[in-house]
Amino acid sequence: MRIAAVVTAAGSGSRLGAEFPKALVPLAGRELVVWAVLRIADACDEVVVTAPTSHLAEFEDALRGLPALDGKRIRVISGGAERQQSVSAALDVLFAEGQPAPDVVLVHDAARGFQDPSVTRAAIAAVQDGADGAIPVVPVVDTLVESPSCAGTLGQSVDRDQLRAVQTPQVFAGAALRAAHLAHADASATDDAQLVRASGGRVVAVAGHEWGFKVTLPSDLPLAEHVAQVLLSAESQNALERQAP
Ligand code: C5P
Numbered sequence: 317m318r319i320a321a322v323v324t325a326a327g328s329g330s331r332l333g334a335e336f337p338k339a340l341v342p343l344a345g346r347e348l349v350v351w352a353v354l355r356i357a358d359a360c361d362e363v364v365v366t367a368p369t370s371h372l373a374e375f376e377d378a379l380r381g382l383p384a385l386d387g388k389r390i391r392v393i394s395g396g397a398e399r400q401q402s403v404s405a406a407l408d409v410l411f412a413e414g415q416p417a418p419d420v421v422l423v424h425d426a427a428r429g430f431q432d433p434s435v436t437r438a439a440i441a442a443v444q445d446g447a448d449g450a451i452p453v454v455p456v457v458d459t460l461v462e463s464p465s466c467a468g469t470l471g472q473s474v475d476r477d478q479l480r481a482v483q484t485p486q487v488f489a490g491a492a493l494r495a496a497h498l499a500h501a502d503a504s505a506t507d508d509a510q511l512v513r514a515s516g517g518r519v520v521a522v523a524g525h526e527w528g529f530k531v532t533l534p535s536d537l538p539l540a541e542h543v544a545q546v547l548l549s550a551e552s553q554n555a556l557e558r559q560a561p
Pocket of ligand 1: 323325339366398506532
């Protein structure tokens, strides 16, 4: 079974306020996009990363020569104007003629660089069990209301127990994802599950993880740096244990 991943990293990161793309922000000495690829690498055979056209070389440099990616094909391509177009461009590469089409495709936001690998495995298993798609979800912690009117009058309260926040990687049967993107190329979906469901696909939920948070605002960086440091010291510990006689 061929499992491929699309890692979307072509956003500008304007909300983060950095002078370079968000996915190149270093956390514990490693770019966010590198964290994102490494955290899903065990689950897939190849990865297509969508990057801003202006920074393709920097993304290629960041992803080159990582021992954990040995034997995996990693390609960096120009993303589109919106996330959906970035994913479509990556699918064009993965489904190009002359190579076997992937059976399963993960779509993962580089901005969620620390997702726990157990979430990825659970989503893949759900698709292998027959779902067209599987997406990680987590409970909503805030009390929610509908947007206020122009005059500032509060909208209706919303029962948060009925809602879930969606993370990535979202995992799909490859053919279902490709068909959904081709059928809804004019939509402007913020995730891929919307497109697969609009095509009649059955998408199931798996439990997400608190480390699947999206690095978006400057205030997300201290948590991201902390998680990166924790993961890095776990890596060092594992390496030491492997070397022990
Ligand atoms: O903007 P948002 O936070 O929803 O972006 C989610 C992910 O999609 C980010 O990792 C971002 O880099 C990526 N993206 C992309 N192409 C775009 C816009 C966003 O790959 N045109």
